Amino acid sequence: MNPLVFPIDALLPQIRDSLATHPRLVLEAPPGAGKTTQVPPALLDAPWLQGRKIVMLEPRRVAARAAATFMARQRGEQPGETVGYRIRFENKVGANTRIEVVTEGILTRMLQDDPMLEGVGALLFDEFHERHLSADLGLALALDVQAGLREDLRIVVMSATLDGERLAQFLDAPRLGSAGRSFPVSVAHFPARREEALEHQTRRAIEHAVSQHPGDVLVFLPGQREISRVDAALASSDALRGVDVLALHGELPVEQQSRVLQPDPEGHRRVVLATNVAESSVTLPGVRVVIDSGLAREPRYDPNSGFPRLDVVTIAQASADQRAGRAGRVAEGWAYRLWPESQRLEPQRRPEIAQVELAGLALELAAWGSTQLRFVDAPPSGAMAAACELLQRLGALAAGGASTASPRDAAPAIGPTHGSATTAKPLAALPAITSVGRRMLALGTHPRLAAMLLAPRDAEARSLACDLAALLEARDPLRTGPGVPRSDALADRWQALAAFRNGRVAGNVSRSALAALDQATRQWRRRLRVDAPPRTDHPAHALGDLLLHAFPDRIARQHPGDPYRYQLANGRSAKLFDDSALYGEPWLVITELRDEARDARILRAAPPDEAVLRRDFPSRFATEDRVVWDAAVRGIAAVRESRFDRIVLSSRPLARPDPARYADALVDAVRQLGLDALPWTEGLRQWRARVRCLRAWCAELAEGEAALPDLSDAALLATLDDWLKSALSGKTRLDALDEQAFGEALKSALPWALRQRIDALAPTRITVPSGMERRIEYAWDDALTDADGRTVGGPQPPVLAVKLQELFGLADTPRVADGRVPVTLHLLSPGGRPLQVTQDLKGFWERTYPEVKKEMKGRYPKHPWPDDPWTATATHRAKPRGT
Template identity: 80%
Template sequence: MNTPAFPIDPLLPQIRASLAAHPRLVLEAPPGAGKTTQVPPALLDAPWLDGRRIVMLEPRRVAARAAAHFMARQRGEAAGDTVGYRIRFENKVGPRTRIEVVTEGILTRMIQDDPTLEGVGALLFDEFHERHLAADLGLALALDVQSSLREDLRIVVMSATLDGERLAQFLDAPRLSSAGRSHPVQIGHYPARREETLEHQLRRAVEHALAAHPGDVLAFLPGQREIARADAALAASVAARGVDVLALHGELPVEQQSRVLQPDPDGRRRVVLATNVAESSVTLPGVRVVIDSGLAREPRYDPNSGFARLDVVAIAQASADQRAGRAGRVADGWAYRLWPQSQRLEPQRRPEMAQVELAGLALELAAWGDAGLRFLDPPPPGAMGAARELLLRLGALEPGAGAQPAITAFGRRMLALGTHPRLAAMLLAPRDAGERALACDLAALLEARDPLRSGGDALHARWQALAAFRAGRAPAEASRSALAALDQASKQWRRRLRVDASPPVSAPAHRLGDLLLHAFPDRIARQHSADPYRYQLANGRSAKLFDDSAVYGEPWLAISELRDDPRDARILRAAPLDSARLEREFPQRFVSEDRVVWDAGARAIAAVRERRFDRIVIDSRALARPDPARYADALVDAVRQLGLDALPWTPGLRQWRARVRCLREWMPELAQGEAPLPDLSDAALLERLDAWLKPALSGKSRLDALDEAAFGDALRSLCDWSWRQKLDALAPTRIVVPSGMERAIEYGYDDHADDGRGAAQAPVLAVKLQELFGLADTPRIGDGRVPLTLHLLSPAGRPLQVTQDLRGFWERTYPEVKKEMKGRYPKHPWPDDPWTAKATHRAKPRGT
């Protein structure tokens, strides 16, 4: 094969030299530069590689396969010789292979199975700008391996549209940039007409492009469904022009993908309908026109199903630019965008880390044994917490000695399957071959789009349609192509799990539920005794069936899809289950215990004996003689439900709490160290109720039995004696004024200030003006940091002035106040010179 020149060729010596001097590199190269197919072979003879393998991560299966075949052809070999690839359910790697192109899950498994990466000298992360979760994890693992086990390992991150400077800083790596192969591309917008569907808008754009411009047309659509509709819409008009219409997406057979990636043998023009698989890493010859829908299917967490599902979303501007560039690879080109010119796109693609469910990531980190890996964008803590909670339910994790749960042996078996932990748990649960084959069917059904056009909430109906399809009698309301894809996916799972048995031709509905409960232990549900449409879930929530539900009347359900709604969650897909089998499978989750709880409706303690499955109450009976020792727990729960205002606060206690809170804000250093001034916010007090309030409630059966003195002692117990002394010194309750009298300081804390975070209010000293004669400056507290807000009062105790600047008041405002008040209060002193006058809290003596 004659290898053409690539724009990246002049940069290859610099790439080799950089990696000889530094173990990491960021390589920026636009589409068409040749980074995917030219960089790996250029490194094969590098001395530092020492005959070891190069593993290149390629996000998409089509691109991985195409890149490996192209590099192999360059060497006059077949894939599987020097250059090979590994993707899901397909392996073209031999004993002589030195360049392996792998997809994302494969790389993670390689590192987890062999952290030393024996025999591997370099890891290349191609198209890193796509920011797939598995690529972020793979890079984090690779960096950990490099820093702790393999200093000689080379890591190259290659990207077309990523912020290279940020990435280079994160990796502490050199950054090289390559020119691309690009000709000018004219951008035009081709917006939809009123109520026009996407496929008809696309047909108009394609017809215009074929008439106005030379070359092939590449149209970007979000997915297979839209490609099929566009193909149907184009069939008549394009066929008449002698133009071939081809599809390109990841689920196509290899032969059809290869056909698209080669020029037409008869020289006919082509219209290629592609997903974003054609956005990077694969080259389509002859394309001069790009038509861009501006849409893509990308993973988003679907709380209904508990999985990340592919949703149609608007692409980022970087993707739009990359797609348009496909029109300028061979000559001047044209790009038509099917959205209005006024529409603005997000500049960059958001990382999957921020928008998908993270159970798989949490399991990988538990297997690695180090949750402190370095990520370019760290996992969101809330999503990680929810993921670990699910894994504990699935039996993949168990509470560890440290802060993080530890992976179980079952969790490691789940991880080896390379699928979502929910599906892995279900696939590993069956004990006989027939059930394992049925579990493979279920896994295929849960991962795929709905094969039934008629809807409904019975998962069994979908499985029956699949069984009928296998028997040659698919129901009319089902999509044959969707059922064929399901059948193929199930076969692949059976092959992966080495299941020799075929799926059953028939099965009762509860057999599906008996398997499904292993994937959705949090969504096992029991029918409510008072409302047959409502179900209580194992996670403590409840949900309702639709009025026309096909599973109405079932006492127990395993729910695979659930629409969360603030008013009422709805069951979208479910299967009945056998409660006897549930008890056999999970006996440890059935518990009987006596509970003393707070009944919010009766505002009293209730004592019951309950039998539960997780948080589903199966049976509850009142107890005549509950254990008094458990009353305190119930009363603490009452405070959690009712709030802190249910406690017997006195004005003095509220002031004491405000002083502590204000002082923490005025003097932040007091909130640091081994024994800090305690946090007395609502959230902190509620979180620590068991520590400070529960002892005070011991032996009490009513909340109002807690008196003010006992409550005050409990609250003050949060501050030890030394802090109480410091509090009196730094935030005193009273202050001596020049008249010799003690006057109270009032403290306040506004919980709703500062955007809801709360803020200390200025401390207030209310005092008659005459008591401050002779005092030049405003008194201060908090080690001199906080001025008091003075409420200067008339002899009758009415406010005359509010100020934190006493000196300024004497100089500027007092003369006016004296002139007005002297006639109104003649029995009280109003000296011309307040600076030297004697302070007093009394009226003038008689006769003066």
């Protein structure tokens, strides 16, 4: 097959025709089809493009550079002419460029800077199945622009493996599919030996593949660390003599990446150790065998560091299939999987938006000025709330208030019409972005790092901030392991970097990691136009003084009673290791910690100067009189506190606190202690159960003007200020609240008529045929689960315990809730022992009573046991004497 003829070529006319009549398209094409490099050039002459640019979002830098280079060479050009690319810290775009391949947040920056997208006629989202956060955000913004400003803008979503039907439905778009270029691939599982490390299992698999099959070998590994270990394991392999072992990942220099992507000029056989960058969008010539670890490093939110973290995770089945397909691009191939055949993978990978920290997304949305965006998968509300809280601490969002106006005029509501995408549930409104927030956004990095990079007041501090940004983004340059002392001081990492610049590298430091750090700092200096050369030393608190601005929630003060413990500005506490290099520091800025049972463990930190803290954050220092519930003594404490955020700096008793504050403190006590701290009587517990049951039994009482209140634990605790606070007014102790006042507070939201309706629908007592009143008991079970196993709670059947003789003559089971709910009868013997539990009294008389009568007549001869209970007179007494 001619390598310049691609399977997707036959589909290109349909793609052009579809986009001529519809502004959106979903294109499914497996690896090798040619979608990445053939679709953009095929659209250049489309009439609707009108000479404008095509911008393609490519999720990885290696793939973006490779795709642009391939398209340029097809035209006999170099990147930067008709076809160019823009990636972080690298730009190959010229005045005549009409196809731009971009990565990461560059498309988002383009949309934020120019929502009209002047000069752009089409946006292509390649490898959308990888579900990167930047792609989801870019698509949501693009749809917003298309709906409100640019109906002529074309949007193409391309992928090798995705739920195309769902996506086409979401976009209200046509869906086209292409065949791939593939040959049969034999898949086998290569078992690990007992307790065998990944690098040794991989070495055995590679040696087997090289000896048994022709062609090059592509090995998928999670990341650089694993690639280095496997490379070291292969160095002594006699089976690989004459075979070149190459690495492929995003941090390699461009020259080394290009070497891997081109055929070996001398025809040597190759083993390529790659991350999932080789899974799609790049073509490796000559590969006939794939060895798949089944692992990848993917971003997850790391609460320890406050940044997204790359975790080693098991890949999805779709990724496994795509990786295996790489072996069948040029001829019949073989794929070896390094996990057990019995292991089942998830069918599709989860979108990043559902599992990473969202501060960057929240800042982008605040800058956009509208949350009425349509995401394929909406951001989780909890993660968005946490992101907003952090951004407010960083000064990027206003402390309160509505979002600013959208950069586009308000568009009409979008429905599933020909020219617009389908609607999705809108996000909650965000606070307005500040001028600082806009400057942070322009830096194109995590908001924490952006806040720190903007904070310095002189060139030397800006230079150090560049070093810190690189240190926080990169892997730890200090090696760990047996015999290597652990260091929790961030300063040790910076000093290792400074020594590396002077040609010195200690034995416990990774030279390659320091080289990558130094390269990253140079890029940041160019970006921020920092001319000051890196210093070889800094004052003791210089690092911490800058980190204050990146981690305002992680500023910590030493506990006055325990020098190893620290209280954080966010209210948490953390502890140093016993051998900590930071011992004795009165203040710390913690950049990384680990959750543990009691206190978090401080993994990495730097000390700041308190004077700088007071200078840069004066508004967060406050003195306040507080009346609070002291759980230790189960009483009220009135104090005057000096605080930094939630860190208590000093506290002294107040002689005359404001009496009005006691009620607030007592309400807080109930929040801490729970509702059981209140003076419940059995009558009040029954009243609460009756109300909860009626809301479940009677739909008209759950909603509308006549609705009964929600009396669940969660609802009562959430509304304590509304119903309990007034009852606590003037009281200084929780036990001063009596049962009557508590009962009135609990029922305060119900008008008299509704209270009477409760009594009518769920009576506490019922008159039985004997003429006596007997009690009905109600219950709510909070542990009930639904069909999906979720705990939802629910009503239990009401119970009436009554002696059997008191129901003679009654045919039907009593009911409550306007006849909707039968009472469960606990039928008792004359001695009060249970005889039968039933909701079918008629069936009991017909089938069970004759047997009960036989047994009970001999045991209780003084009580009536008529042959016909239907017509007998009910009684609560024994038979009169002489009868």
